Amino acid sequence: MSESDPVPGGRPGEAERAAALSGELSGRDVHGVVLAYVDTAGITRVKTVPTARLASAAAWGVGMSPVFDTFLADDSIVATDVLGSPDGDLRLHPDLDRLTVLAAQPGWAWAPVDRITQEGGPHPACARTVLRRTVAHAAERYGVRFKAAFEIEWSVGRGDTDGDAFVPAVPGPAYGAARQVGFSDCAADLLAALAAQGVDVEQLHPEYAPGQFEVSVGALDPVAAADRSVLVRQTIRAVVRRHRLRASFAPAVSGRGVGNGGHLHLSAWRDGANLHAGGPGRYGMTAEAESFVAGVLEHLPALTAITAPSPASYLRLRPSQWAGVFTAWGRETREAALRIVTGSTGERGRAANLEVKPVDLAANPYLALAAVIAAGLDGLASSAPLPAETTGDPARLDPADAEARGIRRLPVSLAPAVAAFRSDDVLRTALGPVLADAVTAVRLGEIEAVDGLDDDGIAAAYRWKY
Incomplete structure (x- = not known):
């Protein structure tokens, strides 16, 4: 794990920063945050959280199945020896440095995510993590x-x-x-x-x-x-x-x-x-x-x-x-x-x-x-x-x-x-x-x-x- 990877509970000061950002967003009438990543097929997948939950998302992530790594563009599912089953879960961790208020979607902000395992390790199919390490x-x-x-x-x-x-x-x-x-x-x-x-x-x-x-x-x-x-x-x-x-x-x-x-x-x-x-x-x-x-x-x-x-x-x-x-x-x-x-x-x-x-x-x-x-x-x-x-x-x-x-x-x-x-x-x-x-x-x-x-x-x- 590198120092840039998310960690359960957040890096020092991260939850506090997210809480402050949450307050700022609420003050700008932003009610929800889009958490986005791109899957293997090139489709942008999202989950959203209320603005008040941003600190929790930054500290502990938001759950999402790893099965999306083997989704096709038409939402059907294929499999490898380790991906494509209904088992397991990942945590989506927003990058607060890239948090952006969406000017064309009033009431919403957006942030890209890294995906880690429930045990806190990097998810090997997280393309954003792979690029950062490259x-x-x-x-x-x-x-x-x-x-x-x-x-x-x-x-x-x-x-x-x-x-x-x-x-x-x-x-x-x-x-x-x-x-x-x-x-x-x-x-x-x-x-x-x-x-x-x-x-x-x-x-x-x-x-x-x-x-x-x-x-x-x-x-x-x-x-x-x-x-x-x-x-x-x-x-x-x-x-x-x-x-x-x-x-x-x-x-x-x-x-x-x-x-x-x-x-x-x-x-x-x-x-x-x-x-x-x-x-x-x-x-x-x-x-x-x-x-x-x-x-x-x-x-x-x-x-x-x-x-x-x-x-x-x-x-x-x-x-x-x-x-x-x-x-x-x-x-x-x-x-x-x-x-x-x-x-x-x-x-x-x-x-x-x-x-x-x-x-x-x-x-x-x-x-x-x-x-x-x-x-x-x-x-x-x-x-x-x-x-x-x-x-x-x-x-x-x-x-x-x-x-x-x-x-x-x-x-x-x-x-x-x-x-x-x-x-x-x-x-x-x-x-x-x-x-x-x-x-x-x-x-x-x-x-x-x-x-x-x-x-x-x-x-x-x-x-x-x-």
Whole structure:
């Protein structure tokens, strides 16, 4: 157990702090606190407590079954040798440092949780704990810290349609002024809510697909970045609902066209210096940054089982749609799976980062970050060489040329991604056997759940799950 893990009864002063926060929240007419975590299938699960119970929750946690680690997106249950039974219980412990009053849900606050056992030990399938320990290992072993952020794309549908159909709520072309105007009131409310919650927004704009928008937020340490991704989606759902619309973060809302991504931006730092800038390598990368990128590149096929975890993810991961479906990297190359972002002259020390493109918002953000960091650290540990850069669209390369350059198509469906993950000892070790087996079981369960469905059927099955 690390000093950052929750403990029964709370750390010194924690219950008193929670009691003081409870009083502050009550004074702001906040009546309940949402305790949130993300399960293996990428679904945000919650319990709530009255504000007056926050101190008790901080000290002793709130009970929740471990069976949710093997829930599928449709709420059916699969099992591993240690997870998936009706037995046992866990304790949800809110992170008081991340407690946030929800501007778009009057009367409510929100906090992410860590999950521990009733005996006080860390739950081996708690993805937030796994990410925190991965980050700590990187700092202790390599002296490296990280900044991260997820792009958040979502589709806005009308709220008055029959059944679960998706009808774009706002017309207009990609990046078009007409769509921005049509969504103007809702977007303004969203920006106001995020600002009230302390979320620094860098961009909010119409995206490529019909009714699609994207919000980009500032980078934080990895655990806080994953927390922020969950919080921003909670906020978008609430704001959109108040405008009688529906928001979908599913990788695809239809069987054709461009889907919703959740691109991950990540930079490694040491002693306050960005390793992705100011170095002698390509585009200013240090040798360590190049090796980190090489590690991520090497593990990409297996990573897709984490970063693109839904059968619907592979409706999005198609060539020539800027989804990044080839094991290639390049500076500002949007068809490569790894995009090197340098930033403009004068801001590169702050802005340079690695963008991992085959990521969507069906992914558990804590799992995605832990796995990508573990892959990069594997490259860093071995001083892995970064291969030649790719420019243009890899789909247009002669197959023999692509093969010679080591450029491969990422898995075209979830099944080969799972097979790659099962054979990747680095990623399985990073997650630990309990969580790695849960990932495998849940992915195989999702595959079985959509067996026999065509693309439109798969899109419909997951359209409103995320």
